[in-house]
Amino acid sequence: MRRFIAIFSSNPPHTFLIAQRLSPRIEICSPDGLLLEVTARSERKALKTFLEQAEGPPKTGIASTRITAILAAHTRSGTVVPDGKELDYLASLPVGGLSLILQEPDSKLLSTLFQWGIRTLGDLTALPEKDLVARLGQKGSHLQKMARGEDVQLFQSYVEAPQFKESRELEWTLDSLESFTFILNGILERLCTRLHNYGQAADSLHLILQLDDHTVHERTLRLASPMRHPKILLSLLRLDLQSHPPHSGIVGISLQAIPARPRLIQNSLLELSSSNPEKLSRTLARLTTLLGEENVGTPALLDTHRPDAIYMNPLQVESARCSRKEKSTSASHPGKKKGALRESDDPIPLTLRRFRPPLPTQLSTHQIVACSGPWRASGDWWRGTAHAWSREEWDVELTDGSIRRIYWDLLKKLWVLEGIYD
């Protein structure tokens, strides 16, 4: 027969450590309270051990149901309610005791009960259930069950979050990537099996290599989407190490996967099948190795009026899917035209091809066919002279047929070619 020990103390972490030694099944029922599931035979011994080791006098209660144990601990600490005697024990307790367990909206019901003249839990259990439900709804029935000491919630055992980490110390130093890949393959297979068993996937990988010169080489690999295929992860790690090799021989490996929920997609019949994210991650890793991290990514705009205020983000499969979902919802709103499929002869937006960095330029008036301007703009003066910008923009059509955006830099006192409209 299972019994519950409710413990409320002023030092919850210490209480939790003691509770872990007494029972494998622990529920964290409130920020300062724990529930232990024990057998009837061991309940006294467990309570005695706990009281000996606990800091300060904790509030305790033992009963065969969760709710009775919690109420016993709160109202009369140290009470042991015998099995089957919950109803008798609870009958004399004040009805306000349920407010310790109920959530905020439900606790308002207790004031209603108080207005009806219900003072104890025994009074509440004596009410006819049918009439109580007619007046308070299903919550009234729940309250009555709780007053009888019946559990309306299941025991939710605390499960410690698993650590997906594999380490290995090598007997001799590894100098080549090939032999290292062989070792890494085994580690990744074990890690991916564990991730699979827990229904998780790796969101990012943290690799720590201990080198023979007593230094550490650390790499963190952010994946485009959560995955748990050892072969793909191996190729991604290998590509990363090719571009960032350790400067000395490897004597120890530690690999940690940060878990995330695996990607579950139900594609629509009406949309094109999207790219396989594992394949996409591998392609991105190859490109990053070839061109460098700073040259591969998705552009993002900074929230400023400064021209060409952009930064590069790593490509994220999940965020792109979300944005598409947002787009499909926004498509239902008229007036939001962005991203909509066009099949008309409406004008398309004109684009500027930028010069990065902008080129200092010289134009004479006879080269200019038409122009518009100046359009004055400035900003970032509050960040100091190094960041401040101030300019007068002009759109000019030249005799060679090109239409350019130029500006007069008011701080540097020079003409600059920003881009060509194309």
Add this chain to the structure above:
Amino acid sequence: MRDQASPSPGISALTIRGSEFYEKTHRQYLGTGIRTLDLLLSGGIQRGHITQIMGPPSSGKTSLLLSILAQATARGEWVAYIDPFSSLDPDFAQKAGIDLKRLLWIRGSKKILEATDILVGAGGFGVVVLDLVTQGRTMDSRIFQKTSFPAWFRLKRAARKTSTALLILGQGVNAGSAVSRVISLRRQKTQWSGTTDKKTGTDPHHARLLHGICNELELLRGKNSHSHATFYCHFQL
């Protein structure tokens, strides 16, 4: 008996059934966002082929290209833009309707052909753009001018295998006969809006705005070659 009116030459003669157009647009072709051009191209840019968009500066080639990319991202496809000179303006790209989170932007003037090879060969991208417009700047000539024809044909074969539309943006034909379609553009007219000064009879430049550019395109290669169409690029603030 009535004389049957002969179809007028040009765009009006290019009729296509609705269901066929839909199927082609979604499976074999990628819409450009300009109906006239889609009709000329029998549905749009062909997937699995190399298409070149060329023209002098301010001819609307980049605007057309971004319109194609916007169509692709609106369908939920990934697009890649290989940009040796970092000419792309993400602000204008967003205004053109591109979902920036679906745009892979690759910068840097080195190893761009290798990057194109990886992207086209990997598949999963609806459109891969190779921007070879130099805008008067110097590019390492080995990158594309002296690229051997087998390299372009290898890209063509990879594109066909993965159904990726490879678009090359340039001022001339770069990939030779490996290109299936060539769209040549030129600027017809620039439109300025503004008020005329009654005293001098001229437009003061401060009262004028760049309104847009009217462009003409011509198909130089493939079906309906030497057909012409016009489109308008509108300046958006």
